[in-house]
Amino acid sequence: MDPILIFALSFGILATFFWYFATENPAKKRWIGTMLTVTLVVIGLFGAYPxxxxxxxxxxxxxxxxxxLELRPTPGKELSPTALEQAKVVIRQRLNEMGSADLKLFxxxxxxxxxxxxxxxxxQRDSIREQLEKAAKLDFHLLHPQSSTLAPEVEAGTEYVGxxxxxxxxxxxxxGNLESTEQVLLEREPVLSGKYVKQSSGGFIPGEGNIVHLNFDSEGATKFFEITKDNVGRRLAIVLDGEVISAPNLNEAIAGGSCQISGMASDAEARGLANALNNPLEExxxxxxxxxxxxSLGKDAVRQGLLAGVAGLLLTLFFVAIYYRLPGFIAIFGLVVNIILLFGIMAAFQFTFTMPGIAGIVLTIGMAVDANVLxxxxxxxxxxxxxxxxxxxxxxxxKAFSAIFDANLTTLITAAILFVMATDAVRGFAVTLMxxxxxxxxxxxxxxxxxxWWLMTGGLLEKLSIGGKFxxxxxxxIGKRKLALVVSLGVIAVALASFGIKGENALGIDFRGGDEIQFKVPGDKxxxxxxxxDSLAKLNLAQQPVVQAQGDVSGAGTFVTIHAADNTALSQFDDDGNQTNLGIIDHLRSDIPVLGEQDGNGDLIVTHSVQSVGPAMGKSLLTESGVALGVGLLAIMLFISLRYEFSFAVGALAALVHDLIIAGGIAVLLNIEMSVIQVGAFLTIAGYSINDTIVVFDRIRENLQNKSGNVADIVNDALNATLSRxxxxxxxxxxxLLTLTIFGGPGMRDFSLTILIGVIVGTYSSVFVASPVTLWWSKRTGKNLRKEVQETEAAKELARTAQADHE
Incomplete structure (x- = not known):
């Protein structure tokens, strides 16, 4: 969609929203709301179809x-300020040359x-990886005039040349066949840099072999001419990424700013080198x-994700319609509008859908139902x-507005922090959730x-039945708070013990590094x-891989997952293309017939995915994830402290810590590995826990302002009043969440199961932990909770009055 059109529509919609909230006339408000709904639904449908x-x-x-990719500067030097930007340009040019047009760089x-x-x-993956890691740092070095005689002596250690x-x-x-090798002695400092190369082309030329032609820019041509003129009779070494690839004799001064490199082992190598030289990297x-x-595995993921999403949606719609009757169908219409808008916005702004993003959609449906239930x-x-x-x-x-707004705002805060601070795997979930x-x-x-409003205008709500009475x-x-304390402390102790027993084994590949291979075996295999x-034992690996199998509940097959040490999944090759190490994937496909079977088109029937994380990267992800989780919790606590009294903030913090420790411990006991995506799950649990707690706190504060009597009794009444909700x-x-866990596949199952555990624990803590701790803290500090709330509301009323007088 055109950016100008998006801006114009956004501005118009925003103005209409202001008009809606500023209007006091119910009839006019009804028409503005209708116009907003119809406009946004049409835009959403247009934006998302097909x-x-x-x-x-x-x-x-x-x-x-x-x-x-991580840039590695020359030892003793720091990265230049433009290194990343230059690397982005180079990578885009290199990979576009290979036909990788749908390329995303961040x-x-x-x-x-x-x-x-x-x-x-x-x-294509291996050739792309090679292009990514190739620095293509080209330099020209002069050889020592007596290189042919001095080089063997230097190699033997009998001579030193500074x-x-x-x-x-x-x-x-x-x-392209290797004929011989030669030891050469070249000047340490280059006489000309490859940055002056304007264009290069390579390939096989009959009679000449595999050749790369270089053309310098005007400044480089002048420098090259001066170098060749002043050093006629000497040899000029062409050095690429620290390796001498050619060292021709300078028989005469070379004008015109061009030269050629010979000695490539293949036509593909010559073309690849020319591509890299056209786009050299600084680092x-x-x-x-x-x-x-x-x-094909991606298609399976889409199928499973849609199955999970549709199943979750249908279950939710069925419950809402049966339980609330006519209002339930109104809620269903709202949910349909919600989904249309979600897909329309995602399409209009070209946000990327991911597997965790599908989980975000289903969780959004659950939160939308929460608002309607309130x-x-x-x-x-x-x-x-x-x-x-x-x-x-x-x-x-x-009356429901403040609870709905505050609860969704806290979840929005956690989603925004995930988007800013977390990795791409979690960012897709965060975008969809926001x-x-x-x-x-x-x-x-x-x-x-x-x-x-429209149903009332039509007289269709005169005998409104609001639905079931739960x-x-x-x-x-409050009276059972001591028993609840014992239960919570006991479960927390078990959870902490599970962390201690598992130790580093609780960490997934994201944090500890290594290779993870997953095969999707069809149902008929x-x-x-x-x-x-047994097959892996034949490889004699230093660290024996861990193998797990998980069935697809739809009956479409089995997922076989292998956790192995770093750099063991893929076969390794030297610069000449000779295999130096047999990788797990190639070994299993050749050793186990099922894994090597092909269909009529020559494609492998059993597909696979690979994830490789270096140890340093794993530590970095662990640090980043810990910071994201810490900042998220801090932001939630800051919001609660500003929005409510401090006693409520203490209760919310206690419930949060309680939920995260227990959910994490149970996840570890269920052999769910802690990964980057699990950090997203924990922040989602935090947001949901606060969501639930805020609804309860909102009712407690309302009752404290409007009812007299013992504070503990009022808190208890509020807990019972919100219990059905x-x-x-x-x-x-x-x-x-159950639909995601059952139908979502391995990519979503652990993520949704962790959140499912958190929701159950969070439901318990919102009534048995948050409110009792709030009441306990208020008494411990010698403050009356009702007085705290009344003073806060009085200050707000005073501020509103002052604002009104000012206006």
Whole structure:
């Protein structure tokens, strides 16, 4: 979509929103809300259709390869300020030359680049990696006049020549075969840099062999002419990335600014070198993280993700319709609008969909239902208090607004921190969640309210049935706080013990480094863990890999996952293309017949994905993830402290720590590895826990302002008043997470299961931990919780009055 059009539409929609909230006339408000809804739905549908063309898919859904590159400066030197930007330009030019048009490049920190190429086949991955790591630093060095006699003596240690380096030069025939090697002595400092090369071309030329032609720019041509003129009779070494690839004699001064390099082993090497010389790097780069997923495996991920998403949506819609009846169908309409807006925004701004992003969509659905449940439970209370339908609806939306807004705002804070500080795997989830929250707020607070207004205008709400009556017995939560404390401390002790026992074994490949290989075996094929282990034993690896198998609940096959040491997944080759080390993938495909089978088109039937993380990269990710988690928790606590009284902030913090420790411990006990994506899961748990806690706190504060009596009793009444809502919203969220866990596949299963554990623990802590700790802290500090709330509200009222007088 054209950026100017997007800006114009955004400005118009924003102005309409201001008009909606500024208008007091109900009829006018109804028409403005309708216009907003219709406009946004049309834009969303137009922007997202057809979805297969409009929506961008990430590596995990489209297949392809992803690399993290780290720039490595020359020892003793620092990276130049322009090194990253120059590296981005070079990489884009090199890979575009190879036909990798759908290329995505992102900076990460001060010395890393992320390269993503959706749709790339495995056969292209190795050549792409080679191009990425090739620095192509070209220099020209003069050889010592007596190099042929001095070089052997220097090599033997009988002679030393200051200012010169000893190098090996290999000589190839015109067919690319190695004929001989020669020791040469060349000046340490270059006489000409390759930065003056304007253009190079390479290939096989009959009669000449594999040749690379160089053309210098005007300044380089002048320098090259002066060098060749002043050193006729000497040899000039052409050095690429520290290796001498040619050392021709200077028989005469060379004018015109061109020369050629011979001695390439193959036509492909000559063309690759020419491409690299056209785009040289200032600094060498190393691949520190590599992920590869075959396109067919990406299609499987899409299928499983859609299955999980549709199953979660249908379960949620069915529950809402059955339980709330007519208001339930209004909520369903709001959910449909929510999903249309989410996909439309993602498509319009070209945000990338990932597997965790699908989890974000399903979680958004659960949170949208939460907002509707809050409104409808309030609506029940207002009707029970004798209010008319119109007055009850207005009161329900007004009283539920603060809880809905605050709860979604805390989740938005965690999502924003994930987007800014986390890795790409988590960023896709964060983007989807942020867009989903905004769409959810619009759908639940405006769209459903407009629907109620139109139904009232048409006289269709005169005998409104709000739905089922989910009765829960009154429970003395505060009275059972000591028992709850014992239970919580016991489970926390078990969780901490699980961390201590597992130690580093609890960390996934993201944090400890290594290779992870995953084969997708179709349902009509069979392979066992024992078979894979027996085959791997033949490799005699220093560290024996860990093999796991996990069935696809849809019956489409089995996922076999292998965790191995760093640099063992792929076969290794030397500069001449000779295999130096057999990789796990190639070995298994040749040793186990099922893994080597091909279809009629010659494609492998059993697809695979690879993830490789270096140890240094793993430590870096662990640090970054810890910082992201810490900043996220700090931001949530800051918001609670500013929004509510400090006693409530202490209770919220206690519940947060409680939920994260227990959820993490149970995840470790279930053999869920701690990875970057799990950090996203923990921050999501934190956001959901606060969401639940805020709803309870909102009711406690309301009751403290409007009711008299013992504070502990008022807190208990508030907990019981919100209990049905807590159980209903937790139940719908658990349903959606269960669908992800069951149908989501390995890429989503551990992530959603961790959040599922967190939601269950968070539901418990919102009533048994957060509120009792708030009450305990208030008493411990000698403050009256009711007085704290009243003073805060009085200060707000005073500020509003002063603002009104000023205006």
């Amino acid at each position: 979805p297969e063309k409009r929506l961008k898919r990430g590596i995990d859904l489209a297949g392809g390869s992803s690399f993290v 900076e990460r920190g001060d010395d890393q680049l992320i390269v993503q190429m959706p749709g790339i086949e495995d056969s 200012g010169y380096d000893l190098k090996t030069l290999e000589h190839y025939d015109k067919q 060498a780069m190393e691949v520190v993280d590599e992920r590869s997923i075959s396109p 409104i409808y439970e309030r609506l029940k209370e207002e009707r029970a208090n004798g209010k008319s339908i119109g007055a009850a609806i207005e009161a329900a939306y007004e 867009v989903g929250i905004v769409a959810s707020l619009f759908a639940s607070l405006i769209v459903t309210r407009v629907c109620f 009765k829960v017995p009154t429970f003395d939560f 069979e392979i066992t863990v024992a078979e894979v282990k 807590t159980l209903l919203t937790s139940g719908t969220t658990i349903l959606t």
